[in-house]
Amino acid sequence: MKRIKQFAEPAAPTFIHLWRHPGFLILFLTGGIIAFGNKIYELALPLILYELSHSAVKMSTMRAIEFLPNLLLAMFIGVLVDRVHKKSWSLWAIGLQICVLLGLYAVISYGNPPIFVLYVSGFLLMLFGYAFNNARVGIVKHSLPAEMLTPANASFNFMSTLVGIMGPAVTGLLLMLPVLYDALFITAFLFSIAFVLLIFLRSDEPPNAQQDGFWRELRAGWAEFRSNKLLWQLTIAVIFLNATSGMVDTTIIFYAKDALRLNNVELGTVLAAAGVGGLLGSLLISRLRRTYSVGVLVTITTLCVALSYLLMALSQSSMMLSFSLLINGCFEMISTICIWTFRQESTPHQLIGRISGITGSLFKLAMPIMIVSAGWISEFAHPTVVFWLAALGNLIIFSYCRFSSLWSK
Secondary structure, three states: OHHHHHHHOOOOOOHHHHHOOHHHHHHHHHHHHHHHHHHHHHHHHHHHHHHHHOOHHHHHHHHHHHHHHHHHHHHHHHHHHHHOOHHHHHHHHHHHHHHHHHHHHHHHHOOOOOHHHHHHHHHHHHHHHHHHHHHHHHHHHHHOOHHHHHHHHHHHHHHHHHHHHHHHHHHHHHOOOOOOOHHHHHHHHHHHHHHHHHHOOOOOOOOOOOOOOHHHHHHHHHHHHHHOHHHHHHHHHHHHHHHHHHHHHHHHHHHHHHHOOOOHHHHHHHHHHHHHHHHHHHHHHHHHHOOOOHHHHHHHHHHHHHHHHHHHHHOOOHHHHHHHHHHHHHHHHHHHHHHHHHHHHOOOHHHHHHHHHHHHHHHOOOHHHHHHHHHHHHHHOOHHHHHHHHHHHHHHHHHHHHOOHHHHO
16 A cells, blocks of 8 residues: 555656756666667668568568567566666667667668568567666666656656657658668667767666575566556556557558558658657646546546547548547557556565566567457458457456556555
8 A cells, every 4th residue: 555655646756856867867868869769660670571571461470579579588587687787788788789780781781681580680679679678667766766756757758759759750751762771770870879878877776686596586576566466457457558559559550551552751740640649648647647546547548548549440541640649649658657657666676677577578468469460450351440449459448447446546
């Protein structure tokens, strides 16, 4: 109960002190650059696949493979992150991403590579990306006092959603060039800048506790997770929320390109609407958290996201699709920040890597199979069927949240 009360009644944000914190500034800039690079390659890679195959199944398979590292390895990565120096770990993760991007760029530049090369590259990029993100959760936990966590997470997500506005539009312009895979080289360059910035981060991490053995430490993480009832209930909801979101995210590009016949610039503009919505959500979250509990916010946003999926299914123009993505981005952002912040606030610092890893694996539990299913549905039925199914799924999740103890927390 003490944890739940702490989350339901957060302290007032301290934005002025936050922006004077040198560690936060470096993490903020590094995260923004990496988010911008991710926006470029995440849009470029499926479009490269689309040009090579014109297949929704191959595009959805790519998306499913990208989530496998989280599903299969996140909890083990969490144990390792709790053991290591998180700054060094983060530098290695970014450096390995740079190597993968440059390697893939070189392979594509010499001709049409086998599809499995793109699949393996996508898997590795997500693996090292998750390794970095898990460590950053721990760095934030160690660097900032509890009352700064909500404004810090809101600021991180503000930057990522601001990039969401710019990134797809810029990528659309880049994809007008004859050589699409130049986007991979640009991403590697941006990651290199982030790597250099992170070197200057002053790390004041506490010394690692004595190691008790890998499996014993993993069991300790599971014991902490099971004792946190609200986080456990939220995780059940997030498993299915991520499944419906993954289905829609995979289908949007194919629907926009294949059904609405949007060009790359129009596609970038449409996807930027989701970034605008996310920006609005990150601006609203601090005020909402002072009024409503995490359970109420997650429940209400689940219903609103379901309505955005219905609007997508009814969209017959880029304007209507943009409007639905704006609504979707706003309420998904509010829900995400609530869940991330509660996870940080309610977890002891020595277990933050393991809890992030365990929940990270569970959060993605249903995503690969649902994403692949979305590709088959788009290929042999119609993409709008995916949107209808996602809306139905969110309505079921809303009912679970509304009539469970989440609503009263």
